[in-house]
Amino acid sequence: MTARSNSSRSSSIFMPVASWTTAGPWMALPLSRREMECLKWAARGKTAWEIGRILGISRSTAAYHRDNARKKLGVKTAIQAAVRLALSRPSLFT
Numbered sequence: 001m002t003a004r005s006n007s008s009r010s011s012s013i014f015m016p017v018a019s020w021t022t023a024g025p026w027m028a029l030p031l032s033r034r035e036m037e038c039l040k041w042a043a044r045g046k047t048a049w050e051i052g053r054i055l056g057i058s059r060s061t062a063a064y065h066r067d068n069a070r071k072k073l074g075v076k077t078a079i080q081a082a083v084r085l086a087l088s089r090p091s092l093f094t
Contacts (some may be wrong), residue, residue, distance in 0.1 A: 002047060013094055023038070031069050031072060031073075031085070031092055032065070032068075034055075034065045035065045035069035035072070036069070036085065036092060037055060037065075038051050038055070038062055038065040038069065039066060039069050039078065039082045039084075039085050040065040040082070040085075040092060040093065041055075041077065042066055042078040042081070042082050043079065043082035043083075043085075043086065045092065047065035048060075048062045048066060051066065066078050066081075067084070069081050073085065
């Protein structure tokens with residue numbers, strides 16, 4: 001197999017990063033302000049307990065908002081959700 005065939009094969013397996021920044025099905029459900037806040041803190045490595053302390057809410061409420069955002073964005077982890085949010089709305093993370 002040549003290098004050229006490898007690159008064409010990998011492009012069919014993985015979604016190009018450029019397509020993540022366009023509005024996709026994950027942006028059909030808008031995130032609430034609190035969901036975005038929780039994801040921003042999760043992207044910084046904060047736990048639900050820490051997010052709750054920062055925002056003045058309980059750990060379970062922080063986890064609820066973080067997990068709700070994750071489900072709306074169609075991903076399995078909070079970090080994946082934060083990355084998807086950052087790619088679609090970079091101004092939130094500057």
